[in-house]
Amino acid sequence: xxxxxxxxxxxxxxxxxxxxxxxxxSIADPRYDVANSPEGVVRPTQGMTMAEVEQKFGPAEQKNPxxxxxPITRWVYKDFVVFFEHNQVIHSVVPH
Numbered sequence: 858x859x860x861x862x863x864x865x866x867x868x869x870x871x872x873x874x875x876x877x878x879x880x881x882x883s884i885a886d887p888r889y890d891v892a893n894s895p896e897g898v899v900r901p902t903q904g905m906t907m908a909e910v911e912q913k914f915g916p917a918e919q920k921n922p923x924x925x926x927x928p929i930t931r932w933v934y935k936d937f938v939v940f941f942e943h944n945q946v947i948h949s950v951v952p953h
Contacts, residue, residue, distance in 0.1 A: 900914075900934075900939070900951070904946060905945065905946045906944050907930075907932075907941060907945075910932070917934055929942055
């Protein structure tokens, strides 16, 4: 009887191990991961100031006012969008 319980418990444990496995699915589309290099779209890098961005890339097509705390500002250029926290770049992206 103990042997049967052991076999049953082992079988259940083994079955539950197979059932608990999950497949990892990445939702990032690598085609939109544009390198910040001369071959891709050159855009501002993290840490640049607003003045440095404007000096290097010219005036933005659209400057959205700061929102939230800390203040996040968004500048829209033809080929990319820049996000600032206070006066420094935190991220720049190429829209899809």
